[in-house]
Amino acid sequence: MKKIEAVIKPFKLDEVKDALNEIGVQGMTVTEVKGFGRQKGHTELYRGAEYVVDFIPKIKIEIVTSDTLAPTVVSVIEKAAKTGKIGDGKIFVCPVEEVIRIRTGERGESAV
Numbered sequence: 001m002k003k004i005e006a007v008i009k010p011f012k013l014d015e016v017k018d019a020l021n022e023i024g025v026q027g028m029t030v031t032e033v034k035g036f037g038r039q040k041g042h043t044e045l046y047r048g049a050e051y052v053v054d055f056i057p058k059i060k061i062e063i064v065t066s067d068t069l070a071p072t073v074v075s076v077i078e079k080a081a082k083t084g085k086i087g088d089g090k091i092f093v094c095p096v097e098e099v100i101r102i103r104t105g106e107r108g109e110s111a112v
Helices: 010-022 070-081
Strands: 002-008 029-035 042-046 049-053 056-065 089-095
Touching (some): 002 010, 002 070, 010 029, 070 089
Antiparallel strands (some): 002 056, 002 089, 029 056
16 A cells, blocks of 8 residues: 655646546545745735745645556646646655554555
């Protein structure tokens, strides 16, 4: 199994979610996060004062899926989240050793 974490622009969430639903992804965790990469924040003007916004609002999506479906999930996220501009985000893929469904005690892929 693989855990896929994608950090994307907030306005792309619905597109990514819909695209993942189309390929049969049944569950995901979505978190509002803040961060920066090469984008390095930006400067804003508020009541005449200029200030730097270091951390930019992003959305983090976490999905645990089978090894066979993982490349498709990554590809779908990449296509749906892409704007072609700086700050589109990142996708991380990590191995998952074990998954346990608390309610039933199921383990492994059947627990996903």
